[in-house]
Amino acid sequence: DQQVKQNSPSLSVQEGRISILNCDYTNSMFDYFLWYKKYPAEGPTFLISISSIKDKNEDGRFTVFLNKSAKHLSLHIVPSQPGDSAVYFCAASPDNYGQNFVFGPGTRLSVLP
């Protein structure tokens, strides 16, 4: 039962170009979404979040877009840098008040110099 899907296990992008990572979810109760980045041998680190009252949130090079009717969100990184190479996890929760997040399987991004 995959409530949060990231259908691309890997993505390669040239340095300086845009990286677009996609995430789909099935549970219409999800209202709060986060993206995490994970380097090998480290825990996931928070990148950016969005709640369902918005359709876009931007933080520097990172922008998350949410299409609630399509149950789809995406993370845009522009311009991509080699240091962005990591596994990116999408996570979703019914709220932002303590309920556990459900994680997607992750997408491995490789930014090529």
Place this chain on the structure above:
Amino acid sequence: EPEVTQTPSHQVTQMGQEVILRCVPISNHLYFYWYRQILGQKVEFLVSFYNNEISEKSEIFDDQFSVERPDGSNFTLKIRSTKLEDSAMYFCASRLQGSNYGYTFGSGTRLTVV
């Protein structure tokens, strides 16, 4: 910057033995979590803990597992009678209520059951 600290970073144990994975969450956080990631698979929720009791647990978190916050700073995950399939990275996380930053994760403990 405040961190979630996990020890040990790597634990090797024999099948059938008990292990305790330790975590020190961020001091003013109220919610505590354990997640695990089996090699090559996704991060899976195990249990959440709030107000000194389990608030939610997954199907994975059966009677083999228990959590404790023994002294107000540590948050431990005990696995009794470990099995080979318990081998995974175990991540502890904590958060403030209503935080826009979701969880803060620790670096994880790699558990290897042999």
